[in-house]
Amino acid sequence: MPSGGSHPKYDQRIRYLIALYLEAGFRNTDIASTLGVSKSFVSTIKSNVSQYNNPSPPIGGIQGAPRKVSAAAEEGIVDFLKEHPTPTRDEVATFLRDKYDIDISVTTVGRLLQRLKDTHRLEAQDRLSATTAPTR
Numbered sequence: 001m002p003s004g005g006s007h008p009k010y011d012q013r014i015r016y017l018i019a020l021y022l023e024a025g026f027r028n029t030d031i032a033s034t035l036g037v038s039k040s041f042v043s044t045i046k047s048n049v050s051q052y053n054n055p056s057p058p059i060g061g062i063q064g065a066p067r068k069v070s071a072a073a074e075e076g077i078v079d080f081l082k083e084h085p086t087p088t089r090d091e092v093a094t095f096l097r098d099k100y101d102i103d104i105s106v107t108t109v110g111r112l113l114q115r116l117k118d119t120h121r122l123e124a125q126d127r128l129s130a131t132t133a134p135t136r
Helices: 012-024 028-035 039-052 071-083 089-100 106-118
Strands: none
Touching (some): 012 028, 012 039, 028 039, 071 089, 071 106, 089 106
16 A cells, blocks of 8 residues: 555544454454454554554644743743833843743744733733844
8 A cells, every 4th residue: 555545534433443353352464354454554543542542543632843932931931021021022032041041033932922912921012012123
């Protein structure tokens, strides 16, 4: 079968049936030939059952790279903004670098401030209007 497969997505009933066969002690190759699925799919179901106690992985899991800024650093930013109400994004990036040893771009700082504002952890002041310090 080609990589990625050219078959339709398997029904939940097939997934649970595979899980039942696995629980009953059948071999992967026997399950695959009986149900007309690949051995790798049976292995995937076996892995899902052992990992999630379910033949299908959870929907909407965390995707992408982990966040660079921890929850403690976010709280530090909130406190920093209470003490310094109108910092530039460069100043916030410098604060993170100095206090938490986190090196992020000013663009990422802008997204972080927007997310903090959206989650109501920042007051409704227009903090995002602060621009980066001019370079000469």
